[in-house]
Amino acid sequence: MTDGTTSRAATADRTDNTPAARVVDLVKDFGGGVRAMDGITFDIPRGELTSIIGPSGCGKTTTLKIIAGLAEATSGRVEVNGVPVTRPGPDRAFVFQDFALMPWATVLRNAAFGLELRGVPRKEREEIAKEYVGKVGLARFENSYPHQLSGGMRQRVGLARALAVDADILLMDEPFASVDEQIRRRFQEDLLRLLSDEKKTVLFVTHSIEEAVYVSDQVVILTRGPSRVSKVVRPGVDRSGGSDSIRRSPEYLDWVEQIWSELQSYLET
Numbered sequence: 001m002t003d004g005t006t007s008r009a010a011t012a013d014r015t016d017n018t019p020a021a022r023v024v025d026l027v028k029d030f031g032g033g034v035r036a037m038d039g040i041t042f043d044i045p046r047g048e049l050t051s052i053i054g055p056s057g058c059g060k061t062t063t064l065k066i067i068a069g070l071a072e073a074t075s076g077r078v079e080v081n082g083v084p085v086t087r088p089g090p091d092r093a094f095v096f097q098d099f100a101l102m103p104w105a106t107v108l109r110n111a112a113f114g115l116e117l118r119g120v121p122r123k124e125r126e127e128i129a130k131e132y133v134g135k136v137g138l139a140r141f142e143n144s145y146p147h148q149l150s151g152g153m154r155q156r157v158g159l160a161r162a163l164a165v166d167a168d169i170l171l172m173d174e175p176f177a178s179v180d181e182q183i184r185r186r187f188q189e190d191l192l193r194l195l196s197d198e199k200k201t202v203l204f205v206t207h208s209i210e211e212a213v214y215v216s217d218q219v220v221i222l223t224r225g226p227s228r229v230s231k232v233v234r235p236g237v238d239r240s241g242g243s244d245s246i247r248r249s250p251e252y253l254d255w256v257e258q259i260w261s262e263l264q265s266y267l268e269t
């Protein structure tokens with residue numbers, strides 16, 4: 001295993017070592033006896049990519065929504081830069097599992113929507129949105145509508161929207177779930193590149209162990225619901241050798257195996 005010195009995080013321009021956010025003893029009851037989370041605690045280090053992995057229904061989306069300020073915890077708290085979260089804020093941007101695009105608006109307007117909500121004047125927000133639509137490879141489609149795009153392209157619009165608002169923390173709920181493996185791998189590279197360019201902190205939900213190991217500095221493994229943190233690991237694989245050699249490296253395969261056995265212990269019981 002590496003000591004993390006070759007991970008992206010090590011080169012990020014960090015001003016201090018305090019976590020960007022902390023999730024402290026989060027409990028969520030939905031009524032009717034449904035307890036989604038039963039005391040989840042983990043830190044989200046600044047400038048790093050943390051992923052959450054766990055069985056379907058264990059509360060990953062709910063956790064992200066509470067961090068975003070879009071849902072309330074039954075007990076426990078989330079702190080962003082040391083301040084308890086009570087509502088959405090410009091420091092956090094959410095990429096939804098189901099895109100949440102406006103079907104009547106163009107790609108450009110959808111990408112600019114976060115800025116529109118913040119009252120950024122039209123010309124300025126369109127300029128910024130244009131830049132990010134280009135970065136996610138959709139420049140030719142800026143005047144298209146969501147129904148004219150594939151699922152993967154719609155997800156890229158969601159990503160452009162989140163990047164355009166320039167939030168420090170990106171909350172991404174299975175952003176690459178509906179694309180084929182080839183495009184997924186391209187996205188992973190795009191994401192890693194954007195992260196190192198833009199120095200964001202990312203919390204990323206995925207069902208793919210391989211994806212988690214490939215992109216993450218830290219992986220939070222949750223148990224089945226009512227969920228708790230089963231384990232936090234720090235793969236931080238050495239990315240200097242290029243994508244194919246990383247995916248074949250003993251270090252990478254070992255992390256995939258470790259996370260798989262941790263998850264399996266919950267899937268089988």
Ligand SMILES: Nc1ncnc2c1ncn2[C@@H]1O[C@H](COP(=O)(O)OP(=O)(O)OP(=O)(O)O)[C@@H](O)[C@H]1O
Pocket residue numbers: 030034035036055056057058059060061062063225
């Ligand atoms: N608004 C709601 N009302 C009632 N129950 C809810 C609500 N939202 C989520 N739940 C329940 O809370 C639990 C966690 O849901 P959540 O969507 O957070 O899971 P998840 O880990 O994101 O699942 P998946 O991997 O399938 O996306 C589930 O049992 C779900 O049925």
Ligand SMILES: [Mg+2]
Pocket residue numbers: 060061062097173
């Ligand atoms: Mg979910």
